[in-house]
Amino acid sequence: MDLQTIALHGGYTKDSQGTMAVPIYQTTAYEFRDVQHAADLFSLKELGNIYTRLNNPTTDVFEKRFAMLEGGEAALATSSGMSAIFFAIANAAEAGDNIVCAKQLYGGSLTLNTHTLKRFGIEARYFDVHDMASLESLIDDKTKVIFFESLTNPSIDVADIEAISAIADKYGILSVVDNTVATPVICRPFEHGADITVHSASKYTTGQGLAIGGILVERKGLVEKLRANPRYEHFNKPDASYHGLVYVDTNLPPYTLRARLSLARDLGAVLSPFNSWLFIQGMETLSLR
Incomplete structure (x- = not known):
């Protein structure tokens, strides 16, 4: 499917009523067939709806559709x-780690990285997107993320996604690209080697200023970069908070899976079904706008 077709139809399998438009599933909870069904859902032996803080049918369509637009494997919608952005970084880094960020960033990202993450014990180091040497000199064995924007907000600097992603790959580090300004219609960072994209869906995705929301997308095949990577042991060891799950061994996209089962579960910064529906409407005209 081309991008316009994806924006109209991607990720939606019609429900039992055969509705052409994606319904708003405005619910918090879901019925389990029996105790075993509930146990199978929580252990991921069966995939399905558990609680809207973790997943929701309307939000699921938004996530799938947006991931298809980006050319990615899976997505997680956020509030x-x-x-x-916080989920993308916190999913990789912990106290004692550092992230390497572009100087040319949205102001909210600069304050998050410089001040808030510092209180979590995560150091932010800054490079100029026009100086690759300044990037490489900042990397050490505690670097967990290289974070930059495809088109910077508001200066509209154009990052060399391929060059930055190549350096990230050289050191086995995750590259995270904020693709909000460019959108998947103008730029698809995964085609240039990036690992993760993030968006403020509040901007061009809605197009009408009706809803606040965000989305995190992981590229296809990211599991191979995470598997046995000493920088990301928490993806390769049993997660004591989720039944001893080893994320790289689930046959599910590991980065968004861990962000959903760990961060969204515990921090609760999730999207309402109604806002997901508004974003779905906005996506239909994204390529025209």
Whole structure:
């Protein structure tokens, strides 16, 4: 499917009523057939709806459709663009780690990285997107993320996604690209080697200023970069908070899976079904706008 077709139809399998438009599933909870069904859902032996803090049918369509637009494998919708950025970083880094960020960033990202993450014990180091040497000199064995924007907000600097992603790959580090300004219609960072994209869906995705929300997307095949990577042991060891799950061994996209089962579960910065529906409407005209 081309991008316009994806924006109209991607990720939606019609429900039992055969509705052409995606319904708003405005619910918090779901019925389990029996105790075993509930146990199978929570252990991921069966995939399905558990609780809207973790997943929701309307939000699922938004996530799938947006991931298809980006050319990615899976997505996680969040309550804002800033929460998507925080999830992308917190999913990789912990106290004692550092992230390497572009100097040319949205102001909210600069304050998050410089001040808020500092209180979590995560150091932010800054490079100029026009100086690759300044980037490489900042990397060490505690670097967990290289974060930059495809088109910077508001200066509209154009990052060399391929060059930055190549350096990230050289050191086995995750590259995270904020693609809000460019949108998947103008730029698809995964085609240039990026690992993760984040968006403030509040901007061009809605197109009408009706809803606050964000989304995090992982590229296809990211599991191979995470598997046995000493920088990301938490993806390769049993997660004591979720039944000893080893994320790289689930046959599911590991980055968004861990962000959903760990961060969205515990922090709760999730999107309402109604806002997901509004974003779905906005996506239909994204390529025209």
